Amino acid sequence: MKKTDYCNGFFLKAGKFILITEKKFMFFGIFFGLFLFFIPSIHGGMQQFLKGIPLLYSAFESATKLENTFVYPMLIVTIYNAVVLQVAIKRGFPGGWDTNIENGLPTAKEVNDRMLFPSSKNEAIVFSLWVILKIMAIFIWTWPFLLLGYFLRIGK
Known part of the structure; x- marks a missing residue:
């Protein structure tokens, strides 16, 4: 059985999907954080524009006041990152990737270049x-802008 045969190539497709979309997720997170949290905090006109869109303005208000609706997801993503790293260290990342020697989890490019796809149930869980x-990482890129927006708003 080849590595790509496990689960009918689902993990191969997932790895390629992450490789193709990872930068798009990053740019979307940066764009989202910049235009929803940071710019409205420093530009009154943009804040007035957001007031016309109740859902976005509600997100802006909650985030830049660091209310629970934004603090808890930030904590969950941070804890999830630590849990994934610990599970990968304990069970081993697919393809023989050693998280201690290779300094953490592999990038999407490394997964696809080195064919680090699962061939067992334990590896499938880690993968x-x-x-x-990687999909949740979109939220990580909004945090700097969210925190900047928060500090700019309390400074007014």
């Missing part, structure tokens, strides 16, 4: 957690 982590 699935890694894929979810």
Whole structure:
């Protein structure tokens, strides 16, 4: 059985999907954080524009006041990242990737170049957690702008 035969190539497709979309997720997170949290905090006109869109303005208000609706997801993503790393260290990342020697989890490019796809149930669990982590990373890129928006608003 080849590595790509496990689960009918689902993990191969997931790895390629992450490789293709990882930078897009990053740019979307930066764009989202910049235009929803940071710019409205410093530009009154943009804040007035957001007031016309109740859902976005509600997100802006909650985030830049660091209310629970934004603090808890930030904590969950941070804890999830630590859990995925610990599971990968304990169970081993697919393809023989050693998280201690290789300094953490692999990038999407390394997964696809070195064919680090699962060939057992334990490896499939770790790989699935890694894929979810990569998709959740979109929220990580909004945090700097969210925190800047918070500090700019309390400074007014």
